[in-house]
Structure formats: C-alpha cells, structure tokens
Amino acid sequence: MKLTLQIWRQADKNAKGAFETYPLDGVSEHMSFLEMLDVLNEQLIGQGKEPVAFEHDCREGICGCCGFVINGSPHGPMPKTTVCQLHMRVFKDGDTLTLEPWRASAFPVLKDLVVDRSALDRIIQKGGYISVNTGNPQDANAVLVSKDCSDKSMDAAACIGCGACVAACPNASAMLFTSAKIAHLGLLPQGQPERHKRAQDMFEQHDAEGFGPCSQHGECEAACPKGIKMTNIAMANGDYLFSQLIWSPRTGPSADGG
Amino acid sequence: MIDVGRIWRSSAGTKAVMAATGMILFGFTIVHMLGNLNVFFGEKSMNDYGAMLHAVPELAYFARVVLGGALVLHIAAMVKLLRQSQAARPQAYKVVTPKASTIYSRTMRFTGPVVLVFIVLHLLNLTFHGVGSDFLHPGFKMQNEHAPEAYHNLTTLLQMPMWGVFYIIANACFGFHLWHGAVAMFRSLGLSGERQLGTVKMMASGLTALVAGGNIVIATSILLHVVK
Amino acid sequence: MDLSNKAPTDVDIRDSWETHKFRMKLVNPANRRKYNVIVVGSGLAGASAAATLGEHGYNVSCFAFQDSPRRAHSIAAQGGINAAKNYQNDGDSVWRLFYDTVKGGDFRAREANVYRLAQVSVNIIDQATAQGVPFAREYGGTLANRSFGGAQVSRTFYARGQTGQQLLLGAYSALERQVNAGKVKMYSRTEMLDLVVENGRAVGIVVRDLETGAVTTHAADAVVLATGGYGNVFYLSTNAKGCNVTATWRAHRRGALFANPCFTQIHPTCIPVAGSYQSKLTLMSESLRNDGRVWVPKKAEDCGKAPDQIAEADRDYYLERKYPSFGNLCPRDIASRAAKQVCDEGRGVGPKVEGVSRGVYLDFADAIRRLGQKTVEERYGNLFEMYERITGEDPYKVPMRMYPAVHYTMGGLWVDYNLQSSIPGCFVIGEANFSDHGANRLGASALMQGLADGYFVLPFTLPNYLAGVKAGSVNANSPAFKAAETEAKARIDKLMSIKGKRTVDSFHRELGLLMWEKCGMARTREGLTELLARIPVIREEFWSNVTVLGSPEGINQSLEKAGRVADFLEFAETMALDALEREESCGGHFREEHQTEDGEALRHDDEFCYAAAWEFTGVGKRPILHKEPLEFQHVHLATRNYK
Structure with a gap:
C-alpha cells in the first residue's frame, strides 16, 4: 500500500522543528509500524537525506523505548499496543499519517521523534522502591500475600514507562505512571512501611519535573499500552492525602539512602 | 501539624482542595434544588421554606461563609491547576484524537466560568437585591426583614424570557460540569477504588441528573407558565 | 596465558x-568510598x-x-x-x-x-x-x-x-x-x-x-x-x-x-519470519510448551490445509513421538532442531518465505478442553494477545505457528x-x-x-x-587514556568519512543472513570454511562503501549502528572459526558431521571437553586458541537422553 507520512523533524534540542512530508510506496500490511519506518529510512539514506530518528529497542512491546503520536493517538490507534507492535494492517492504502513526538515540557524533544524521558527515572528515584539492601532477607514464603493483592500489584507493575500516558493527557500529567508504581508497591505487604512517604515524595517530584495535574480525563488509561488503570491514581491520591493529613512520614533520606 | 502550604503547593493537594470544595458545593446544590421543588406546591409552601432558611440569621450567614469560602478555594485551585497544565504542554499537537475524555471533562474550564457568572447573577437576582439595578432583580419583594418573598421573586424573574433561558442554559452547563466533576472528585480524594467505581459513577450521575435536571424543570415550568 | x-x-x-x-580479602567499610x-x-x-x-x-x-x-x-x-x-x-x-x-x-x-x-x-x-x-x-x-x-x-x-x-x-x-x-x-x-x-x-x-x-x-x-x-x-x-x-x-x-x-x-518458540523487511523476531515464552502441543501434518500435501481440516490421525506430534518422557518439554536445542528437521522434510506450515514454509503448530486446543479457556488465559493471556497483534490470528481458535530463532x-x-x-x-x-x-x-x-x-x-x-590495588591510583590523564580516546575518535571520523553507497543495515542484514545459513542451527565444515572466506569480504566492503549521514555531534543513530556492525564484522570471524574448530556437536552447537544415527548431537569428550578461549591477534589474523580443560567429578559425562 501507499502512504503519505507527515513527520516532525527537529535537528536537536534547541532547534525549531517542522513537519516534513514523505510519500512511501510498497508498504506491506504485515510490516510493523517501525519496520515501515525502517523502509522509509533506508530510502531517505539512499536519497542522501538524514533518516528519521525514533527510539526503539526490543520491538516486542516491553522495553518502553518506542513511542510517538500517530494521528493524534500515542502509539497509534490500536488499544493496548505499543507502536513497535502496531502492524500496518490497521491502516488503509492512501492514508496520511501525522507523526509527532510526545509533547510535554518535562519531555524535551532531543531529535525528530526522540524525547528525553529521564524525568520518569527521577520520580522513581524519590521512592519507587522498597528500601531493602541485597542480603539474606527472610524466606520468600515467610510473608504470605493473597493472590488477589499479588495480581492487582502485578497489574500496576506492568507499566513499561514509555510515557504514553503523559503524551495522551491533555494536561501532560504523569499521574498514571507515578500512581502505578505507588500502587504496585503499596498493594504488597513488603511495601507498607514506606507506603505514605513514597506517595508524598514521588508526588512532589512529579510536580517538580513540570508535569501537569490530573483532571481525570482518562486519556492516559486509554493510551496505555499495558492497560494500567486509573484506579491506581485514586489509590495514590489516597496515600498522598493520608501522608499529609493523618500520618506525616519523616522527611529526608535515611542513613542508607532510603 | 498539617502543612497546608505544602498540600496547596502539590498538584494532588490542590486537586484535593478542588474536590473537597466541589463536594461541599455539590452537597449544597442538592439541598437547594430539593428546596426549590416547593415551588410546585404553591406560594405558601415556597415562602415558608424561604422563611425557614432565614429563621436563624446567624446560621444563614455561617452557611454563606462556608459556601463562599468553598467557592473561592474552588476557583483559586482551578486557576492554579490551569496554569500548571498550560505550562506542562507549551507546544500543542497538530492532531489530537480524544479517546476517553468526554465533552464534559474537556469543557470543565469553560462550564466552570459560566457557572460562576450564573452564581453571581443568581445571587444578585435573588439574594443581594440592594446591589445593582432593577434589571438584575425585577420586582423583588421581602416577606419580612430577613426572608424574601421567594415564590414571587422567582416566578417574576424566570417568567422573563431572557432570565428564564439564561437559567436553563446555565444549569445545563452546571450539569456538564458535575457530570465529570462528581466522579472525578471521589478519585481526587482517593475515595474510589476499582470496586466502588461503578457505584460512585452511578450515584454521581444520578445526583447530577437530579440537581441539574430538577433546576431545569423548575426554570422551564416557570418560563412556560406551568407554574404561575 | x-x-x-x-x-x-x-x-x-x-x-x-x-x-x-x-x-x-575484604575492603573495610570506611575505605570503600x-x-x-x-x-x-x-x-x-x-x-x-x-x-x-x-x-x-x-x-x-x-x-x-x-x-x-x-x-x-x-x-x-x-x-x-x-x-x-x-x-x-x-x-x-x-x-x-x-x-x-x-x-x-x-x-x-x-x-x-x-x-x-x-x-x-x-x-x-x-x-x-x-x-x-x-x-x-x-x-x-x-x-x-x-x-x-x-x-x-x-x-x-x-x-x-x-x-x-x-x-x-x-x-x-x-x-x-x-x-x-x-x-x-x-x-x-x-x-x-x-x-x-x-x-x-x-x-x-x-x-x-x-x-x-x-x-x-x-x-x-x-x-x-x-x-x-x-x-x-x-x-x-x-x-x-x-x-x-x-x-x-x-x-x-x-x-x-x-x-x-x-x-x-536457538529458541524453539518464536513467531516465524513474515517477509524480507523483517527487523527482528519475537519470542513466545517457552512456558507455552507446558500446555501447548507441537505438531505438523504427517503428509506434506496436508500442509496447505487449514489446521482444523487435518484429522487427529494425520497429525505428527513429533516431540511426543520422539521423546516420550520429556515430550513437548525437551531442551531447547533438541526442540529447535526437530522443528528444522520437519520443515526441511517439507512438512512446515504457514506462509512460504523464499519458497519454504518454516513453521510448526503449537496447539492449545487440548489445554483449553482440559483446563478451560479461563485458566489458559490466566497463564498465557498476554502471550496470546501479543501473538494475535503480530500475526492477526487468534490462538484460542487457530494453533500458533512457531519457528526457532537465535535467542x-x-x-x-x-x-x-x-x-x-x-x-x-x-x-x-x-x-x-x-x-x-x-x-x-x-x-x-x-x-x-x-x-x-x-x-x-x-x-x-x-x-x-x-583490596589488592591502591584506591584512586588511576590517572585519567595518562597516555593510555589519551591514546584510547584518540583511537575511538579516529574510528568515528573514519566511519563518517567513507560516504559510500550502502546503508549500515544492509551490511548487517547481509552478514546476519550468512551467519544464520552457515553458522545457525546446523553447521558444516564446508559451510563454515565458506563463511570464513566471505566475512572479510563483507568487512572490507563495509569499510569502503558504507554511508553514515549527518554529523558525529548530537544524536546519530546510523553512526551508533555503524560502530556496532563494524564490531560484529570482526567478531563473526572468531565465532565461525570457533564453530569450525569444535569438531563435535554439543548443546547449541550442532555439526552435521557429528551426529548419531537418529540425528542426535554427538559429543567428543576425549578431544573437546574444554572451554575454547580465543586471544585476539589483530583484525583478519587468526586468533590464538587457549583451552581451559573441564573436569566432571560430580556429574558424570554422559550422553544427554531426553527420550
């Protein structure tokens, strides 16, 4: 099939970007979206033009590297599908596709469709863990965890950190990402000691990175390739408010960095 | 001690303020709408209800302070969050394809100000009759020093097509605002988990329909002279 | 050495x-920083x-x-x-x-x-x-x-x-x-x-x-x-x-x-190649073999039919047949080679790529009957979804198609x-x-x-x-650092300056295909010798005809790839040489010359019971082989038998 691609091209962080239009012929419906871009890039190189920069690695929907906005939808039109798993059979011959990078002030564009998502790492640094050193903790079966808790925790832990929630949110909020980690750990008995401090510290970092507030639009949930639920946001909000109104966690890092 | 400043500075805290004040205001509007249904039971019923609300003036003033405070905080939170939201996405997308957000959620920032204008005019119409021209409070009458002649004032006002239509439109906007807000506020306060979500949604939309629908029915009935 | x-x-x-x-030895906690x-x-x-x-x-x-x-x-x-x-x-x-x-x-x-x-x-x-x-x-x-x-x-x-x-x-x-x-x-x-x-x-x-x-x-x-x-x-x-x-x-x-x-x-359960543009292969967890049954049609002429049109009696559950005690759970190399074997016999299923169908069925119909769809979904739901997204086929209804891939x-x-x-x-x-x-x-x-x-x-x-070296004794301004940095920069400049006609990916694809053919699931002396002759040719062409556009400053994904492919082009030679020198079949290394009568791997413990450690002597020069002998005192050398 034949496509018209309108792609955001931006030379570097400080350059002013613009859309460029590229026609592409001979696209197979069995190609993945990124394979289609590979074909485009090989053609561009042949014409002496710089290929389109986009991030990708595992190409099986788990590493979270890839992602850009296709016709207004992060990761494209298929629900629960990263762009590397999106196949061209979804599109029709003659379609015009507009490709834009994630847009958020917390995700500066580095080149073309590549953005800097290190803000998400910094949110995790503030508390997205259980403070346990490598050593000899008790036997794994010493703490029983109900299957239900474990399953729900796993639902939240499935987040791949791709940033589609931020891209989709009309406010560019990273609350779905942040709350997924708070819920993953907060639903397990191992995560209880730091539960409220975690919510407090991660929420404050979320704001410091320049992400927007959550207006409960639900676009994040619809865009999430891993089906992370907004109920996590409700839970994290509860944990945060508990930390501020009921139980105030000590502030500052502990001796060993927790 | 509760660090109010810290809560306010965080977006989730601001959001909680918005939700809590929204909840207070929503609660008030439910009672307000139910009270207004007295209009269907005749002049005496309505005026007695009006008089009852003003029976203890201190209580009435207390309620005004709480509601006024809630409203101010609600608006302040909105201004802060709106700014934060705009700063978070300085460059807009060329193409946007909404999937889950609704017309209700996306128009909150517009329906809110309409409702605010409505509240101001509504208070000038029927509460602060001493302020402004007769245009704002046509034929306003008092039962006594405290209580207005509610039935007369309301019907006179809403039988004027301009006011009647404005009240209907404003309440429709209010309904839009609540349709999203009433569910969102539970989540912002951390009160709605997976299990409660359905119930919360049902309850919130039921009450929204009741309040906005009730108000619109009242206004329409008066406008069309069903209630005279 | x-x-x-x-x-x-x-x-x-x-x-x-x-x-x-x-x-x-330990390092005192106060000294560790x-x-x-x-x-x-x-x-x-x-x-x-x-x-x-x-x-x-x-x-x-x-x-x-x-x-x-x-x-x-x-x-x-x-x-x-x-x-x-x-x-x-x-x-x-x-x-x-x-x-x-x-x-x-x-x-x-x-x-x-x-x-x-x-x-x-x-x-x-x-x-x-x-x-x-x-x-x-x-x-x-x-x-x-x-x-x-x-x-x-x-x-x-x-x-x-x-x-x-x-x-x-x-x-x-x-x-x-x-x-x-x-x-x-x-x-x-x-x-x-x-x-x-x-x-x-x-x-x-x-x-x-x-x-x-x-x-x-x-x-x-x-x-x-x-x-x-x-x-x-x-x-x-x-x-x-x-x-x-x-x-x-x-x-x-x-x-x-x-x-x-x-x-x-080689991992036995990957989604088969769909076309020449294929950029990578997707693995489906081996855990699928716990409940899925692997089969191909008994007769080559049935291969074009829809799987539900092939009667139970006409299906060859070849892993269960050949390895009754381990069945579908036999080790990866054995399962992979068995799949290659049936496809070489012309009994592979799925679309033909370059004239051959390379795929075998992994069927969950029995598991769904035995456990119910809900349990199967709970165990493999996300894998099934992934499969459907890629192939457009629903594995709850149609058996999955699998083929081995390097893993x-x-x-x-x-x-x-x-x-x-x-x-x-x-x-x-x-x-x-x-x-x-x-x-x-x-x-x-x-x-x-x-x-x-x-x-x-x-x-x-x-x-x-x-504990045996002095902390912080390394000088980052020493000649060794300067030399290494200069060398790395020169290599980047070289890659940028070739300005040839072929893309980095085209070289990588050419090398990869050759390696898969000659040094993949089954290897021969002849194939490996040919491979060793061809790698230097590709490498030479790479260094004279590759094109890397853009600038060495800033993000340049072609340049990143070029550096990596250049190293693969050197490494591949050592890999092929190692495969050629190891005149036995063991584990993932299968030399067609060394197999039993039923086509199983044949080890030569008397000669090759060692780890082959190669020492670099220069690009294109034969590396030196060092041998670390392996002794088995607790698990006695025996032929693997998964039958």
Whole structure:
C-alpha cells in the first residue's frame, strides 16, 4: 500500500522543528509500524537525506523505548499496543499519517521523534522502591500475600514507562505512571512501611519535573499500552492525602539512602 | 501539624482542595434544588421554606461563609491547576484524537466560568437585591426583614424570557460540569477504588441528573407558565 | 596465558563457595568510598551489581546506551526464573539444579560455577520478593511455580509472562535508590567504545555520549562489563535491536579472551519470519510448551490445509513421538532442531518465505478442553494477545505457528571463578561472560545467572581484587587514556568519512543472513570454511562503501549502528572459526558431521571437553586458541537422553 507520512523533524534540542512530508510506496500490511519506518529510512539514506530518528529497542512491546503520536493517538490507534507492535494492517492504502513526538515540557524533544524521558527515572528515584539492601532477607514464603493483592500489584507493575500516558493527557500529567508504581508497591505487604512517604515524595517530584495535574480525563488509561488503570491514581491520591493529613512520614533520606 | 502550604503547593493537594470544595458545593446544590421543588406546591409552601432558611440569621450567614469560602478555594485551585497544565504542554499537537475524555471533562474550564457568572447573577437576582439595578432583580419583594418573598421573586424573574433561558442554559452547563466533576472528585480524594467505581459513577450521575435536571424543570415550568 | 579458574579444589564442591568467600580479602567499610567502580550495562546483572556495590559503599558509575536503565533487554525475558527452593516438594534440591544445569549445558560448563549458581538461586527469590517483585502466587498466599523445558521438577518462579520485566524493575528500583543516595552515578544514553588497559590492568573506559556525541574517558579502580550477548550477529534474532558485541569485543581486542563464541542458543518458540523487511523476531515464552502441543501434518500435501481440516490421525506430534518422557518439554536445542528437521522434510506450515514454509503448530486446543479457556488465559493471556497483534490470528481458535530463532549466546568473555576476565580488573557478568550454561542454557536460567552474578557473586569477588590495588591510583590523564580516546575518535571520523553507497543495515542484514545459513542451527565444515572466506569480504566492503549521514555531534543513530556492525564484522570471524574448530556437536552447537544415527548431537569428550578461549591477534589474523580443560567429578559425562 501507499502512504503519505507527515513527520516532525527537529535537528536537536534547541532547534525549531517542522513537519516534513514523505510519500512511501510498497508498504506491506504485515510490516510493523517501525519496520515501515525502517523502509522509509533506508530510502531517505539512499536519497542522501538524514533518516528519521525514533527510539526503539526490543520491538516486542516491553522495553518502553518506542513511542510517538500517530494521528493524534500515542502509539497509534490500536488499544493496548505499543507502536513497535502496531502492524500496518490497521491502516488503509492512501492514508496520511501525522507523526509527532510526545509533547510535554518535562519531555524535551532531543531529535525528530526522540524525547528525553529521564524525568520518569527521577520520580522513581524519590521512592519507587522498597528500601531493602541485597542480603539474606527472610524466606520468600515467610510473608504470605493473597493472590488477589499479588495480581492487582502485578497489574500496576506492568507499566513499561514509555510515557504514553503523559503524551495522551491533555494536561501532560504523569499521574498514571507515578500512581502505578505507588500502587504496585503499596498493594504488597513488603511495601507498607514506606507506603505514605513514597506517595508524598514521588508526588512532589512529579510536580517538580513540570508535569501537569490530573483532571481525570482518562486519556492516559486509554493510551496505555499495558492497560494500567486509573484506579491506581485514586489509590495514590489516597496515600498522598493520608501522608499529609493523618500520618506525616519523616522527611529526608535515611542513613542508607532510603 | 498539617502543612497546608505544602498540600496547596502539590498538584494532588490542590486537586484535593478542588474536590473537597466541589463536594461541599455539590452537597449544597442538592439541598437547594430539593428546596426549590416547593415551588410546585404553591406560594405558601415556597415562602415558608424561604422563611425557614432565614429563621436563624446567624446560621444563614455561617452557611454563606462556608459556601463562599468553598467557592473561592474552588476557583483559586482551578486557576492554579490551569496554569500548571498550560505550562506542562507549551507546544500543542497538530492532531489530537480524544479517546476517553468526554465533552464534559474537556469543557470543565469553560462550564466552570459560566457557572460562576450564573452564581453571581443568581445571587444578585435573588439574594443581594440592594446591589445593582432593577434589571438584575425585577420586582423583588421581602416577606419580612430577613426572608424574601421567594415564590414571587422567582416566578417574576424566570417568567422573563431572557432570565428564564439564561437559567436553563446555565444549569445545563452546571450539569456538564458535575457530570465529570462528581466522579472525578471521589478519585481526587482517593475515595474510589476499582470496586466502588461503578457505584460512585452511578450515584454521581444520578445526583447530577437530579440537581441539574430538577433546576431545569423548575426554570422551564416557570418560563412556560406551568407554574404561575 | 593463565587459565586457572581459581575455584577452590581442596574442599567438597558443596563448600567451595563458602570457603572461597572466607578466603577472599575484604575492603573495610570506611575505605570503600575511596574506590571507583565502573559498571557498563544496566540489565539484570549490571543493575543488580551496581546497586549492591553502591549499598556496600563503593563509588559506582553505571553506563547504559538506552535512555533509562529500565530499558535493558533483560526486560524481555518472559517465562521465569529457576530456583532450587523445592517449595513444591517434588524432589528438587541445589544438587538437582546443579545436575540439571550441567547436563542441560551438555557438559561444557565449569562444575564449581554451576554449583554456586544453584546455591545462590534460592537467595535471589528471597531478595526479589523482599523488593516487591509480584511473583505469581497460589490462593493460600505462597509463591507459585511452574515447570520448564529441561527439568522434571517445578522450580520456575514467574510473574505472568513478564518475569524478566519484573525482576529488572526490581533491580532498577534498587539502582535508582542508590542513585538517589548519591552512591551510583547513572550515565544513560552513553555507549562504551573501548576499554582502557594500563600496565596490564583495566583502569577505565572510553564512552560516547549519544545525545551530544562527545567522546570522553572515565577512570576507575575496576571495570565491570554487563553488556549482554552477541545474538544480533545474526541480524534477525529475538534480541533487542540495540544489543551488540561492542563492549565485550573491544575488551577482547584489549586482551580479554573470548570463550566459546560458537555456543549460541536457538529458541524453539518464536513467531516465524513474515517477509524480507523483517527487523527482528519475537519470542513466545517457552512456558507455552507446558500446555501447548507441537505438531505438523504427517503428509506434506496436508500442509496447505487449514489446521482444523487435518484429522487427529494425520497429525505428527513429533516431540511426543520422539521423546516420550520429556515430550513437548525437551531442551531447547533438541526442540529447535526437530522443528528444522520437519520443515526441511517439507512438512512446515504457514506462509512460504523464499519458497519454504518454516513453521510448526503449537496447539492449545487440548489445554483449553482440559483446563478451560479461563485458566489458559490466566497463564498465557498476554502471550496470546501479543501473538494475535503480530500475526492477526487468534490462538484460542487457530494453533500458533512457531519457528526457532537465535535467542541467547552462551559464549562470551572468558572469566574465572571470580568472574574476572583475563585482564585483571575487568570483570564480566551476566550473558556477557562465557557463563555457567555450557553449550546450552536451560529455560529460566538466564535471569537466575544474571542476578546471581550481580547480587551474590560479584559483590564478594570484586572487593577481593580492590583490596589488592591502591584506591584512586588511576590517572585519567595518562597516555593510555589519551591514546584510547584518540583511537575511538579516529574510528568515528573514519566511519563518517567513507560516504559510500550502502546503508549500515544492509551490511548487517547481509552478514546476519550468512551467519544464520552457515553458522545457525546446523553447521558444516564446508559451510563454515565458506563463511570464513566471505566475512572479510563483507568487512572490507563495509569499510569502503558504507554511508553514515549527518554529523558525529548530537544524536546519530546510523553512526551508533555503524560502530556496532563494524564490531560484529570482526567478531563473526572468531565465532565461525570457533564453530569450525569444535569438531563435535554439543548443546547449541550442532555439526552435521557429528551426529548419531537418529540425528542426535554427538559429543567428543576425549578431544573437546574444554572451554575454547580465543586471544585476539589483530583484525583478519587468526586468533590464538587457549583451552581451559573441564573436569566432571560430580556429574558424570554422559550422553544427554531426553527420550
């Protein structure tokens, strides 16, 4: 099939970007979206033009590297599908596709469709863990965890950190990402000691990175390739408010960095 | 001690303020709408209800302070969050394809100000009759020093097509605002988990329909002279 | 060349690790902050090592070429992680895991290393659980297990089909905690280009900042390479697109021996190739073989029919037929070759690519009947979804189509019992070392080894080295650093200046296809000889006709790829040579000349019971072979038999 691609091209962080239009012929419906871009890039190189920069690695929907906005939808039109798993059979011959990078002030564009998502790492640094050193903790079966808790925790832990929630949110909020980690750990008995401090510290970092507030639009949930639920946001909000109104966690890092 | 400043500075805290004040205001509007249904039971019923609300003036003033405070905080939170939201996405997308957000959620920032204008005019119409021209409070009458002649004032006002239509439109906007807000506020306060979500949604939309629908029915009935 | 492995020989194997730990030197807690350690790679091995060393108090710098440490390819492991917990009370033990791993590796691994791996496997599960890894659980709240290829006990722990992801996120969270504490400095989007060796000791690395293009050097008291495997030498593999051999190959060029490069694992259950544009292959967890039944039509003429049109009697459940006791759960190499065999016979299914259907059915109809769709969905739901997204077919209704693909590389830099390479101060962990898996890795053992190395082995053996060197004695302005930096920059300039006609990918694809044909699932003397003749030709053309557009400053993905492909073009030759020299079939290395009458692998223990460690002598020059003899005192050499 034949496509018209309108792609955001931006030379570097400080350059002013613009859309460029590229026609592409001979696209197979069995190609993945990124394979289609590979074909485009090989053609561009042949014409002496710089290929389109986009991030990708595992190409099986788990590493979270890839992602850009296709016709207004992060990761494209298929629900629960990263762009590397999106196949061209979804599109029709003659379609015009507009490709834009994630847009958020917390995700500066580095080149073309590549953005800097290190803000998400910094949110995790503030508390997205259980403070346990490598050593000899008790036997794994010493703490029983109900299957239900474990399953729900796993639902939240499935987040791949791709940033589609931020891209989709009309406010560019990273609350779905942040709350997924708070819920993953907060639903397990191992995560209880730091539960409220975690919510407090991660929420404050979320704001410091320049992400927007959550207006409960639900676009994040619809865009999430891993089906992370907004109920996590409700839970994290509860944990945060508990930390501020009921139980105030000590502030500052502990001796060993927790 | 509760660090109010810290809560306010965080977006989730601001959001909680918005939700809590929204909840207070929503609660008030439910009672307000139910009270207004007295209009269907005749002049005496309505005026007695009006008089009852003003029976203890201190209580009435207390309620005004709480509601006024809630409203101010609600608006302040909105201004802060709106700014934060705009700063978070300085460059807009060329193409946007909404999937889950609704017309209700996306128009909150517009329906809110309409409702605010409505509240101001509504208070000038029927509460602060001493302020402004007769245009704002046509034929306003008092039962006594405290209580207005509610039935007369309301019907006179809403039988004027301009006011009647404005009240209907404003309440429709209010309904839009609540349709999203009433569910969102539970989540912002951390009160709605997976299990409660359905119930919360049902309850919130039921009450929204009741309040906005009730108000619109009242206004329409008066406008069309069903209630005279 | 000293190839002594340094494992204690004077004690029973059961006590060797404890004894060794006691004998090793320690670094006083107050002195640890004076030592700088570089960890390259942030996957399971790298992240767990960096985090643990940070917790101990060392100054750690961790480098990753992706934008975040959480992207490392460990994240893609699906099935699970083995541990000798014996929670199921089905006869498992450390000894049995040790035995299974040595046997599964076709007797080409070092016994002492494997025993240690089995020992610490139990600690990994405890550690990961304490970190909040949401392993699958039973209704009673205890951890659930499943069985996996190559084992007759249920010892595999899993988190849905995302075990690698959850374990990596656990290690990543521990790492980020140390970043927050200031003990680990994370360098994302930074690729290692070379190892700096001074006075025979690894003292630092040369890196390129992939965002700015700046080439800089970093000095340290020790360098840990946790940079994964080289499966992408085949271009099409289940590895992530970025996986490369550069870090280990550059260390090899600086003197580290490369061991057993021909031991590559082919994974039996991957989604078949759909067309010539294919950029990578997608693995479907081997756990699918627990409940799925593998078959092809008995008659070649049935292959075009829809699977539900083929009667039960006309189906050949070839794994169950050939290996009645292990059936669909036989080891990976055996299952892979069996699939190749039936497809070579013309009984493959699915669309024809270049004239041949290369695929076999993996059928869940029986499992759905036996367990119900809900249970099957619970176990494999996300894998089924993934399959449907890629192929457009619903595996609940139509059997999946599978074909083997390169998946893991057992070979890697040679290391001793301390995980130190032949360059003092250069440690190699995870898939990057030549590892504990011998000639074939059992399912669910990669995660185990990566974490064992990072959490429980390196943090003991590295201090033993550090205690012998003066902290902070490395001078980053010394000639060795300057020379390495200049060399790396010159190489980039060279790549940019060729301005030829062919793209980097076209070279990579050409090399990969050739490697898959001649050095893939089955190898011959003839094919390998031809391969050895053709690689230098491709390499020469690469260096005279490749095109890299853009600038060396800033993000330049073509330049990144070009550097990696250039290294693959050198590495491939050593790999092919190793395959040619190993005149036997064992594990993932199958030489057609060496097979039994029924087509099974035939080892030659009298001649080849060693780890082949190659020493670099120059590009295009024949490397020198060193042999570390392997002794089997506890698991007696025997022909693997999974019948």
